[in-house]
Amino acid sequence: MKTKLIIVIAALFLLSCGNNENEFDATGTFEAVETIVSAQASGLIKELSIEEGQVLKAGQKLGYIDTVQLSLKKKQLEAQMSAIISRKPNIAAETAALQEDLKHARREQNRIANLVKADAATRKQLDDAGSQIDIIKKxxxxxxxxxxxxxxxLGEEAEAIKAQIEQINDQLEKSQIINELDGSVITKFAEESEMTSTGKALYKIADLSTITLRAYITGNQFSKVKIGQKVTVFVDSEADSYKKYEGIIEWISDKAEFTPKTIQTKEERANLVYAVKIKVKNDGLLKIGMYGEVKL
Incomplete structure (x- = not known):
């Protein structure tokens, strides 16, 4: 009888340990920073090579928006620029004839000055030669x-045209659809051959290499956690089993709130809790919206 009692107690102890193993300190859902990428130009989408779930790299070219009208406008402006440059006067060439007249007038002045010295010319003739030089100089x-x-x-006209060409170049550059972030395409909003406009969403992207679990802790647990603290995150794997991940607390709310309805039971939803964000390195199995459990 005594032996049976010991076995029962041991079984209850093991059962209790097993239940404690599955008691978690917090529950939440995984999320990621999602960025909506919008068109930077208006026109027909000629190419958009992306699919939902596709992994993209920063700087990767995905397509372009029709640029025919912009290219034609640029050619027109470049032709106007060439016309302005051709009208620019050559000051040296334009004044060359007057410069020759000035040289001749100075030679004449020197000749008359020599004649004056030899009493072969009058002082008035010398003054007239000097006046002629002054007239040419003016x-x-x-x-x-x-x-x-x-x-x-003409320079101001050229600068105005140059500014317009730079604007066209900027618009041509923005007509190229270039991905700016590393991440996975979450949602695709546009297709090839559709019209788009500046600011219209093309696709949504998120970096899923690390993913964030937003969980909720009670007031009693609030004083026991800190930024940078390592915790263990559990997600459902197979029936009655969990997959473990190491997580790091990267943010703790300083304001209490009611527990989200999707997290706890009706009774527990009345409790005030604090939100925390736990960064978890993703092995590809973690998804946005997936539930996770935390042990502090």
Missing amino acids: KIAAQHTSLGNSVSS
Whole structure:
């Protein structure tokens, strides 16, 4: 009789240990940072090579939006730029004739100065030669000013065209659909041959290499956890068994809230709890929305 009693007690003890093994400190669901990628240009989607579940790399080209009109506009602006450049005056060439006149006038002044010394010419003739030089100099200065104003005006026109070309280049670049993040395509919102516009969603992407379990702890547990603390995360594997993962607490809410309805029983939902985020390295089996259990 005594032996049977010992066996029963031992069995109850083992059963109790087994039940404690499955008692978890917190429960939650897995989530990830999801980013909606939108079109940066308007037009017909000529190519969009993605499928839901596809793993993408940052910098990967996925397709492009029709750029025919932009290319034609760029050619038109480049032609206008060439026309402006061709109208730009060559100041040296434009004033070359006056510069020759100035040289001739100075030679004439020197000749008359020599004649004055030899009493073969009058002082008035020498003054007239000097006045002629001054007149030519003023003509050259006026032409420099006029041509300079013309160059400045054409330069401003060219800068305006250049800015428009840079805008077109930016639009052409944004017409290329380039993925900016490492991650997996969660949802695809657009298809090839559809019209799109700037800001319209194309697809949703999330990095699932690490995934976050948002779980909830009680007020009693709140003082026992800290950022960077390692915990054990359990997810359903097979019938009556769990798969273990190592997790690290990366965020703890400082405000209490009511337990989410999807997490606990009706009685427990009335309790105030604190949300925590636990970062878990994903081996490919963890999914967004999957339930997880935590042992602190």
